[in-house]
Amino acid sequence: MRARVVLAALGVAAVAVLAIGRVAPLPSPRPSAVPRAAAPPAAEATPPSRPVDPEGLRDVFRFAEDPAPADPLEPGPPGAETMRESPPGPVGPRLVGLVRRAGRLAAALAADGEVVLALPGENAAGVTVLTVGEEGVLVRHPDGREELLSLP
Numbered sequence: 001m002r003a004r005v006v007l008a009a010l011g012v013a014a015v016a017v018l019a020i021g022r023v024a025p026l027p028s029p030r031p032s033a034v035p036r037a038a039a040p041p042a043a044e045a046t047p048p049s050r051p052v053d054p055e056g057l058r059d060v061f062r063f064a065e066d067p068a069p070a071d072p073l074e075p076g077p078p079g080a081e082t083m084r085e086s087p088p089g090p091v092g093p094r095l096v097g098l099v100r101r102a103g104r105l106a107a108a109l110a111a112d113g114e115v116v117l118a119l120p121g122e123n124a125a126g127v128t129v130l131t132v133g134e135e136g137v138l139v140r141h142p143d144g145r146e147e148l149l150s151l152p
Contacts, residue, residue, distance in 0.1 A: 092126065093124075
């Protein structure tokens, strides 16, 4: 029984080899009637090198309509101090979300890189939370002024 299966497999393989051998090769493309110009040698194709002007190069990290970066501050006359703008101080906490906690709506306040949850009446992020609602959170700052924080 095994001999018959092996002989049948060999017969199928032989027929496949004969069939593959009789397939005609694909015709090669015919040359066109117009002769092509010979390609120039690589040495002639490269333009002569010239020095590159760095001022004429485009800064790919800046849009054309953006102003050029300002020159660094030069020191003033001796004894005069240059005034630099200081970064604005923290304006207080930001409302970053609303969370349900113990069945009540709590405010998620972000200040100094930390997020704190606070219910009405609790102190968090340097302010006292007065009310929390879907439209925003009313807080009282230490100086007594009240501010309504809304979601971004």
